[in-house]
Amino acid sequence: MDRVKPLRADGRRNRERIVAAATELVGRDGAQASLEEIARRAGVGSATLHRHFPSRHALLEAVFRDGVAQLCARAAAQPGKAPAAELAAWLEELTVYTATNRGLAAVLLTGPEGLSAEELCCTDMLREVLNVLVARASSVGAIHAGATTEDLMMLANAIAVANEDDPLTARRVLRLALTGIRP
Numbered sequence: 001m002d003r004v005k006p007l008r009a010d011g012r013r014n015r016e017r018i019v020a021a022a023t024e025l026v027g028r029d030g031a032q033a034s035l036e037e038i039a040r041r042a043g044v045g046s047a048t049l050h051r052h053f054p055s056r057h058a059l060l061e062a063v064f065r066d067g068v069a070q071l072c073a074r075a076a077a078q079p080g081k082a083p084a085a086e087l088a089a090w091l092e093e094l095t096v097y098t099a100t101n102r103g104l105a106a107v108l109l110t111g112p113e114g115l116s117a118e119e120l121c122c123t124d125m126l127r128e129v130l131n132v133l134v135a136r137a138s139s140v141g142a143i144h145a146g147a148t149t150e151d152l153m154m155l156a157n158a159i160a161v162a163n164e165d166d167p168l169t170a171r172r173v174l175r176l177a178l179t180g181i182r183p
Helices: 009-029 035-042 046-052 056-077 083-100 104-109 117-121 123-139 149-162 167-179
Strands: none
Touching: 009 035, 009 046, 009 056, 035 046, 035 056, 056 083, 056 123, 083 123, 083 149, 083 167, 123 149, 149 167
16 A cells, blocks of 8 residues: 655745645636646745646636635634525535636546545535524524525536636625525
8 A cells, every 4th residue: 555755844944835835826827827827826846836736727726725624614613693694605605716726627527537526615614504503503593495506506616607706796696695594
């Protein structure tokens, strides 16, 4: 069995700087952001970038997973709001994140063979959080009984893709749609 060696501290820092630079530039330029500019922004050479991320796809997947993990962590760290408000706020954050990161989901969905769209897009992480939020909102009658996690995820994704690179419109359209799910 192959074992992956843990990164040394300098390697971990380089990887974190590369992901941070890529996150910023993908947000600005989309999924086709220049790898050379990412390396320059991270303060590393191209060889270092490619040692950590052998392909553009590998780097974009790390950017997306990091962003999704942060979204999921924020949802877990902010209980206490009214369930409907908590659900709406998190769906809004997810929609804005997806709309802001132009082309990221589309590029990942055309990824390497052998990985499903769910593995590439962290759908399981998102679904776990959304299941909890939907259950809370449902338990207090804050959403229609027929509204499912899958429905709300599809709604958020469709709005984000339709308003790619326009997070303000994505937020506004999601808010309009969410007023329709409340009883």
